[in-house]
Amino acid sequence: MNGRVGFDNDRYLKEQKAAILERVERFNNKLYLEFGGKLLYDYHASRVLPGYDPNAKIRLLAELRDKADVLLCIYAGDIERKKIRADFGITYDSDALKLIDDMRAWGIHVLGVVITRFDSQPAACVFKNKLERRNIKVYTHRYTQGYPTDVEQIVSDVGYGANELIETRSPLVIVTGPGPGSGKLATCLSQLFHDHRRGIQSGYAKFETFPIWDLPLKHPVNIAYEAATADIRDFNLIDPFHLEAYQKVAVNYNRDVEVFPVLKRILEKITGGESFYQSPTDMGVNRAGRAIVDDALTREAAKQEVIRRYFRYRCEYAMGFADHETVQRVELFMKDFKLSSECRRVVGPARKAAEKAQRDQRGDDGIYCGAAVELRDGTIITGSNSPLLHAASSVVIHAIKHLAGIPAKIRLLPPSITQAVHNLKTEILKEKSVSLDLEETLIALSISATANSAAQLAIEQLNALESCEVHLTHIPTPGDEAGLRRLGVNLTSDPNFSSKNLFIT
Numbered sequence: 001m002n003g004r005v006g007f008d009n010d011r012y013l014k015e016q017k018a019a020i021l022e023r024v025e026r027f028n029n030k031l032y033l034e035f036g037g038k039l040l041y042d043y044h045a046s047r048v049l050p051g052y053d054p055n056a057k058i059r060l061l062a063e064l065r066d067k068a069d070v071l072l073c074i075y076a077g078d079i080e081r082k083k084i085r086a087d088f089g090i091t092y093d094s095d096a097l098k099l100i101d102d103m104r105a106w107g108i109h110v111l112g113v114v115i116t117r118f119d120s121q122p123a124a125c126v127f128k129n130k131l132e133r134r135n136i137k138v139y140t141h142r143y144t145q146g147y148p149t150d151v152e153q154i155v156s157d158v159g160y161g162a163n164e165l166i167e168t169r170s171p172l173v174i175v176t177g178p179g180p181g182s183g184k185l186a187t188c189l190s191q192l193f194h195d196h197r198r199g200i201q202s203g204y205a206k207f208e209t210f211p212i213w214d215l216p217l218k219h220p221v222n223i224a225y226e227a228a229t230a231d232i233r234d235f236n237l238i239d240p241f242h243l244e245a246y247q248k249v250a251v252n253y254n255r256d257v258e259v260f261p262v263l264k265r266i267l268e269k270i271t272g273g274e275s276f277y278q279s280p281t282d283m284g285v286n287r288a289g290r291a292i293v294d295d296a297l298t299r300e301a302a303k304q305e306v307i308r309r310y311f312r313y314r315c316e317y318a319m320g321f322a323d324h325e326t327v328q329r330v331e332l333f334m335k336d337f338k339l340s341s342e343c344r345r346v347v348g349p350a351r352k353a354a355e356k357a358q359r360d361q362r363g364d365d366g367i368y369c370g371a372a373v374e375l376r377d378g379t380i381i382t383g384s385n386s387p388l389l390h391a392a393s394s395v396v397i398h399a400i401k402h403l404a405g406i407p408a409k410i411r412l413l414p415p416s417i418t419q420a421v422h423n424l425k426t427e428i429l430k431e432k433s434v435s436l437d438l439e440e441t442l443i444a445l446s447i448s449a450t451a452n453s454a455a456q457l458a459i460e461q462l463n464a465l466e467s468c469e470v471h472l473t474h475i476p477t478p479g480d481e482a483g484l485r486r487l488g489v490n491l492t493s494d495p496n497f498s499s500k501n502l503f504i505t
Contacts, residue, residue, distance in 0.1 A: 005051035006298040012052075012291035013060055019285045020064065020207070024172050026276070027203025030187040033285070035061075035176035040102050045209050046467075047291065047490065048224045048302040057209075061174060062106045065320075069111045069170045070103065072096060073177035073184050075125040075454035076115050083179070089485065093127050095178040100136070112137035112166060116183025119143070139164055144186055148262050150262065155269040160186075160193035180232065185263075192270050194281035203276070204267065206256075206283045211236045213250045213281050214289040220302035222251055223333055227309040230329040233324055242279035256280040306333050307344045311492035315475050318495040344492065346372040346471040349382050351494075354473040357384035367474070369498055373397035373489070374469040375403070384433065385498075388418060391472060392480040393441035396465070396487070404454075412455045417444050438483030465489055474498040 003380070004485030024031040037045075039057050046054045053059065061068065078092040090098070100110050111130055115124055118140040124433075128138050141163045146153030153159050166187075175184045188204050195202040210225035221237050239252040241260055260280040267275045277283050292298055310330045316322035334340070342348045354370030361368065369391035373383045381402055397412060406412075418436070421444055425431040436444060449456040466488035473494045476484065484491050 004294070004297055006292060006294035006296075006301065007049040007051035007288075008291045008293050009051055009056060011293075012288060013056060013063070014284070015287040015290055016060055019065055019287050020060075020172070020205075021067075021206045023203070023285050024067070026202070026203045027172040030173075030200055030202035031171065032173045032175055032191050032202060032204050034184045034188055034204070034206045035174050036180075036184070037210065039099060039176050042209070043490075044224075044228055044305070047308075048221050048305050049288070049298055050301050051293075058103070058106055058108070058246075061103075061108055064172060064174075065108050067170055068172040068174050069168045070108060070174045070176065071112055071114055071166065071168075071187060071207060071355075072099060072110055073114045073116055073175060073182045073187050073231050074127075075177075075179075075182050076118045076121050078182070079115070079127050080121040080123045080180065082123070089482065092178045093123075099176075099178065111168065112139055114139045114141055114166070114183065114187050116141045116186060139166055141183065141187065141190065144190075147186075148259070151262070151265050151269050154266060155193060159271075160190040161197075162189040165194040166191060180229075189266060189270070192267075196272070201271070204283070205285050207285050209288050209503045210285060211251050211253055212289045213239075213252060213284060213286065214330065215251065215292075217251050218336075220299045220306070220337065223307040223336070224302040224309070225253075227306045227330050227333050230309065230313065231316075231326045239279050239281045242281040245278035245282075250279070250281040252280050256283075259380045281284075288447050303337050303339060304344065306330065306337065307340065307341065308337055308492050310334055310341070310473075311494070313343075314495040315493055318475065318497070344469070344471065346374050346380060346469050349380050350471040350473050351384040353384045357386075367498060367500065369472060369474040371470065371472045373399050373465065375399065376464065376468065387435060388481055390435055390437045390477065390498075391474070392438045392470075392476060392484060393436055395470070396438060396462075396483075397441065397445075397458070399465060399468075400458040400461040402459040406454050406458060410454050411442075412452065412458055413444055413448055414452065417448055437477050437479030439479040442483055464485060 020033065034347055040055055042054050042057065046052045074092060074096050083092045094114065104111055113136060114130060115138065118124055119142065131138050144154055144160065145158050157415060161449050175188050177184050192202055192204060211222040215222055217236055217238060226235055235254050236251055237254060239250045239257060242250040257280055264275045264277060313322050313327045313330050317324065317327050348373035350370040353372060354368050357368040357370065369385045370382065371391040371415060372380055373396065374380050381395060381399045383391055383398045385391040385394065401408065401412065420438065421436060422434045425434050445459060449459050468489050470484060470489040470491045472493040474500060475493050477498060
């Protein structure tokens with residue numbers, strides 16, 4: 001978006017902090033706040049709301065840390081099946097450990113970790129032991145008996161009462177966790193049950209960025225959220241409870257609306273009185289919509305995110321991770337906005353680079369891959385694979401040479417280094433492929449920089465690639481994907497494999 005801003009991050013933080021503190025006061029200075037979405041590195045939000053700080057939530061939490069305790073929830077089933085967080089390529093239990101480290105770096109103390117729906121699963125027990133042996137308090141909550149229909153059993157000693165009370169000190173308790181379904185809501189309600197048994201009139205609220213309740217239902221920002229959650233079948237709708245109670249239109253999503261009648265009954269059973277909340281939208285404290293300062297810009301950014309999700313799900317389908325219905329859902333969003341794959345500016349140039357590489361090697365039946373990156377000034381740089389480099393490596397080298405003003409003829413990787421890597425891969429590691437993926441290329445480039453001033457100048461430009469748009473005509477290999485992730489680019493690829501081999505390293 002060439003540096004343009006559609007979202008006022010400072011306004012957002014100011015209004016969001018005020019809304020949370022107001023809700024804390026509403027519940028006699030004891031509030032359990034369910035923090036949904038990503039606490040750190042929320043790149044989806046920063047892509048659809050240009051100007052949004054990916055770490056806005058952790059900044060907000062840092063401002064509230066003197067008034068807040070933090071509980072981290074993780075579902076035992078996610079640990080057991082080694083569920084992967086796609087944007088980091090790490091498992092949810094590893095993400096929980098990273099989250100604790102990141103919060104410590106921000107000066108935020110995690111009071112404890114809650115393993116939810118715990119049933120002594122072996123991997124969950126190992127995770128529990130690992131935390132406790134590092135002096136981190138761990139609580140285990142089993143599946144709530146009677147949930148979701150038997151409110152009498154849920155709000156009883158065999159329901160929420162079966163969970164251990166977590167002692168908290170602060171007026172605000174942030175309950176967060178990696179990914180959806182981590183048990184944040186059940187943890188909040190369990191704590192409410194124990195508090196009200198002890199005469200503490202605590203309350204519950206929810207903080208999620210998307211969908212943005214005060215934007216139209218079909219606003220591209222809200223549709224981008226639907227595209228991002230197409231694999232778990234989330235969809236947005238007008239909150240019928242809010243419309244009935246206040247005659248006002250508000251947007252929410254299906255799971256919150258579906259669970260609200262039961263949740264309201266549970267809250268009323270716990271508190272012994274009429275619920276403060278008349279709709280699921282009432283429960284939220286999100287103020288993101290008030291910080292949008294350029295609606296046209298955010299609409300366009302959100303449409304681009306829909307295209308990114310389209311490419312991602314098509315690749316996941318090719319790899320067996322997604323089903324056809326998920327792909328079809330995002331295809332419908334594309335049609336609704338009259339979008340095509342080449343509405344993403346880097347797609348066409350990447351495909352042309354692959355075609356050119358194929359033409360230049362007539363008679364060779366190998367697979368040729370193209371890549372393109374759009375720099376911050378709008379310039380598009382392309383690259384393609386070769387016997388020496390993967391396409392991702394080629395485009396990154398071309399881009400940083402362009403940014404550093406280095407002529408195309410100057411080599412950044414001298415033959416002595418590439419030959420040494422070649423010998424290592426073929427003669428010692430016994431690998432068949434000698435072409436360098438991006439991770440290998442960056443290491444070779446750093447070695448070259450010790451004696452090559454041009455390579456050093458180029459390396460200094462790597463940070464300028466952060467948040468740039470990149471497209472590959474083939475699914476990246478693990479080394480390419482890891483390298484591009486570390487550079488912080490927004491990556492898409494066509495659902496083609498870069499090799500005829502089934503096993504790709």
